[in-house]
Amino acid sequence: MCENVNLFTKFDKFKSVYLMEKHRIDSYKNWPFDESSPCSIEKMAEAGFFWSGNDKENDIATCFVCHKNLHGWEPTDDPWKEHAKHAPQCLFIKYGRKEKDLLLEEFFIIFGEVVKSSLKRNLQRIKDKYVTRASADLETFRKQK
Numbered sequence: 001m002c003e004n005v006n007l008f009t010k011f012d013k014f015k016s017v018y019l020m021e022k023h024r025i026d027s028y029k030n031w032p033f034d035e036s037s038p039c040s041i042e043k044m045a046e047a048g049f050f051w052s053g054n055d056k057e058n059d060i061a062t063c064f065v066c067h068k069n070l071h072g073w074e075p076t077d078d079p080w081k082e083h084a085k086h087a088p089q090c091l092f093i094k095y096g097r098k099e100k101d102l103l104l105e106e107f108f109i110i111f112g113e114v115v116k117s118s119l120k121r122n123l124q125r126i127k128d129k130y131v132t133r134a135s136a137d138l139e140t141f142r143k144q145k
Contacts, residue, residue, distance in 0.1 A: 017118045018050040018064035019111060021099045027051045030058040037075045039082075046099070047079035048092040065113055066090035 018024045024045035031041050031051060044051075049061035052069060060071040061079075068087035084093050091113055095106050102110070 014111075014114070017114050019114055021045050024048070024050040024064060029053075030055065032059050033073070033075050039073050039075065039077045039079050044079045047083050048090070049079060049083070063087060063090055063092065065092040065110055065117075067117065 014020070015023045015026075018027060022045075025041055028041040028044070028051040030053065031044070033039050033041075035042065037043075041051075044061055048063045048065060049070075050064055051060070052062040053060035053071075057071060059073045060069060061073070062069045063083060066087045066089065068083070068090065070082060070086055073082075080093075080096075083090065087093060091110055095102060095110070097106075099107070
């Protein structure tokens with residue numbers, strides 16, 4: 001038991017990428033459906049979704065692996081089926097099992113995909129900021145001539 005708690009604590013560092021099901025559950029702040037719904041918070045998190053909505057659009061969820069963003073959820077929607085329908089290429093969907101049922105090797109393969117994807121997004125943000133700043137600096141330089 002202690003080992004599992006310790007391992008989970010180590011993965012807590014990846015809270016921002018919603019690697020663990022608990023992190024995905026904790027992301028839901030204003031989900032429109034309760035625990036009796038087929039698309040309850042727990043079932044959404046099991047199927048790989050974290051909440052990415054806001055006060056105006058509270059039914060938006062995104063997969064932590066493939067980053068497929070889905071909205072317009074109905075109370076009777078099955079998160080696994082919707083995920084598979086809209087993102088059949090998703091590695092999490094290809095494994096087709098809840099986090100707790102994944103083999104250790106599968107979990108670490110997903111972990112690698114999540115980390116790689118996060119690094120790519122962060123590098124793209126840095127690049128975009130640099131290009132925006134460089135363009136503004138170039139425009140300022142041109143105006144000074």
